[in-house]
Amino acid sequence: xxxxxxxxxxxxxxxxxxxxxxxxxxxxxxxxxxxxxxxxxxxxxxxxxxxxxxxxxxxxxxxxxxxxxxxxxxxxxxxxxxxxxxxxxxxxxxxxxxxxxxxxxxxxxxxxxxxxxxxxxxxxxxxxxxxxxxxxxxxxxxxxxxxxxxxxxxxxxxxxxxxxxxxxxxxxxxxxxxxxxxxxxxxxxxxxxxxxxxxxxxxxxxxxxxxxxxxxxxxxxxxxxxxxxxxxxxxxxxxxxxxxxxxxxxxxx
Numbered sequence: 450x451x452x453x454x455x456x457x458x459x460x461x462x463x464x465x466x467x468x469x470x471x472x473x474x475x476x477x478x479x480x481x482x483x484x485x486x487x488x489x490x491x492x493x494x495x496x497x498x499x500x501x502x503x504x505x506x507x508x509x510x511x512x513x514x515x516x517x518x519x520x521x522x523x524x525x526x527x528x529x530x531x532x533x534x535x536x537x538x539x540x541x542x543x544x545x546x547x548x549x550x551x552x553x554x555x556x557x558x559x560x561x562x563x564x565x566x567x568x569x570x571x572x573x574x575x576x577x578x579x580x581x582x583x584x585x586x587x588x589x590x591x592x593x594x595x596x597x598x599x600x601x602x603x604x605x606x607x608x609x610x611x612x613x614x615x616x617x618x619x620x621x622x623x624x625x626x627x628x629x630x631x632x633x634x635x636x637x638x639x640x641x642x643x644x645x646x647x648x649x650x651x652x653x654x655x656x657x658x659x660x661x662x663x664x665x666x667x668x669x670x671x672x673x674x675x676x677x678x679x680x681x682x683x684x685x686x687x688x689x690x691x692x693x694x695x696x697x698x699x700x701x702x
Contacts, residue, residue, distance in 0.1 A: 460576075463620050464534040468513065471618060472537075479544070486515040487522065493647055497567070497600045497696060503527050504566035507592070509554040510573035513537045514546035531557040555581075558588035566597050574603040574630075575614075575621045582623075586637035593699040599639065601630070602647065605693040609670065614691050627688060630695045639697035646690040 463470065494516075499506075502524045508516050511530030520528045529548045532538055541549035550557070554573070568589050577585055589599045604614045606624035615624045627644040634642040670689045 460620050464536075466536055467534040468536045468540050472512070483515055483518050483544070487519045490516060490519045493602065493694060494569070494571075494600065497569075497598065497694075498523070498525070499566050501566075505564055505594075506567045506569070507531075507558075507561070507565045508569045508571065509558065509589075510570060510576070511537075511549055512541075513544065514541040514549045516569060516571060517548055518544075518546050555585055555588045558585075558592040561592045563592070563594050565593055567600065568593060568597070569600045571602045574601055574625060575618075575623055578622045582633060583637060586633055586639070590638050590699050595699055596701040598696055598698050599634075601695040602692055603630075603695070605646075605688055605690060607687065608689055608691040608693070609666070610691040625693075627693065627695070630693075634695070634697045638700070640700045642695060642697040644688060644696075645694050646688045647692040647694060648690055 498520075503526060506520060506525060506528045508528070508530040511517060511532050512534075513532075514530060517528050517530050529550070531550050531552050531554055533551065533553060535551055538549050538551040558568075570589070574582070574585075586599075593599065604611055604621070604624040606615070606626045606629075608614075611624050615621055630644070631642045667689055671687065
């Protein structure tokens with residue numbers, strides 16, 4: 450998240466109290482929250498991690514460092530993160546999560562050309578205004594090593610619950626579809642963008658019930674899209690989950 454005053458004072462004001470006014474309304478921002486977040490990350494992002502645990506990994510808009518904590522628990526030792534919210538950074542320090550710095554994410558990336566094997570932007574893109582998106586992606590490309598990967602999780606505007614997520618945080622500006630994200634990534638110089646849903650996860654009978662229920666909802670959604678499309682044809686890989694994950698690489702030299 451940028452949150453600089455030039456982008457609008459309302460964002461700076463809200464980011465300055467982001468833990469108090471927003472994060473605590475969503476759940477635990479403590480060790481319990483770290484464990485719960487680790488389950489989600491393990492389900493969503495393990496496949497995108499490099500094999501080399503010494504690879505340089507950055508998270509932009511890292512909040513109070515939940516993702517960085519998970520990486521270090523897995524053994525990744527060359528990690529760092531940046532967030533614009535001073536309250537988030539202070540909370541990371543209280544939890545003993547190192548490597549979380551306060552700052553503007555674009556400036557941070559511009560100061561690290563060709564430095565990272567992976568850049569993760571989790572729940573970040575929706576905070577940018579349209580005119581800020583391409584400069585952010587340009588900065589991500591320049592901060593990646595050749596062949597390095599950018600991984601994005603963001604609000605899926607084709608999902609059933611996108612409006613609830615898009616408007617659930619006043620600092621959210623926009624939501625994306627695979628088509629719009631692909632357009633942006635390719636225009637920024639990334640290659641081979643790919644997309645996947647963020648489906649229900651977890652162990653136990655409740656999680657199993659959620660997964661089975663979602664399969665039914667997903668199939669009903671495809672029927673709805675098929676009926677409402679003039680050609681009668683839809684993409685069989687259409688993503689209907691509230692969030693989606695995008696990945697793309699900086700082309701190899």
